[in-house]
Amino acid sequence: MKxxxxxxxxxxxxLMVFATSAFAAARWRxxxxxxxxxxxxxxxxxxxxxCLSGTTKIDCTLVLYEKGLFGTYSEVSRSSxxxxxxxxxxxxxxxxxxxxxxxxxxxxxxxxxxxxxxVSNTFEKKC
Numbered sequence: 001m002k003x004x005x006x007x008x009x010x011x012x013x014x015l016m017v018f019a020t021s022a023f024a025a026a027r028w029r030x031x032x033x034x035x036x037x038x039x040x041x042x043x044x045x046x047x048x049x050x051c052l053s054g055t056t057k058i059d060c061t062l063v064l065y066e067k068g069l070f071g072t073y074s075e076v077s078r079s080s081x082x083x084x085x086x087x088x089x090x091x092x093x094x095x096x097x098x099x100x101x102x103x104x105x106x107x108x109x110x111x112x113x114x115x116x117x118x119v120s121n122t123f124e125k126k127c
Contacts, residue, residue: 028119030055030112036123038064040098045077046091047106047121055086057111062092067101076102101126 035048045064061080065073079092096102106121 028110028117030110030115030117031108031119034106034108034119034121036104036106036121038096038102038104038123038125038127040096040100040127043093043096044091045079045094045096045102045104046089047104047123048089049087049106049108049110051086051110052112053086055110055112056084058083058085058088058108059110060088060090060106060108062090063105063107064092064094064096065103065105067103073103096127098127 030051032050032052033048035050036046038045045062047060047062049058049060051058059080059082061078063075064077066076067073077092077094079090081090083090090106102125104123104125106123107118108120109116109118
């Protein structure tokens with residue numbers, strides 16, 4: 001009886017380990033990291049995008065949303081630019097109010113070794 005219970009327990013644990021890895025988020029092919037930030041102190045929002053070696057171009061759009069009274073978001077600022085290289089901090093400015101919740105959506109198309117990949121990231125912060 002103990003052997004059967006032990007075998008069932010081991011099988012269950014193995015199943016959970018494999019199921020968890022199967023549902024893990026897909027890793028980007030060209031991007032090492034995306035680091036967003038929102039600051040009420042200097043009315044600035046930024047996102048540093050670090051790409052892998054061989055990256056020649058990053059097209060990036062940052063969209064800042066403000067959370068309203070009923071929990072809906074409205075766009076308050078947008079910034080788009082292109083950088084030729086593998087790591088860059090993209091930025092924009094807006095009237096960022098303390099005590100208000102913001103969402104920064106970053107969308108970037110990264111070109112590396114002739115292949116393009118579009119990645120996105122959503123960051124939310126109460127300032």
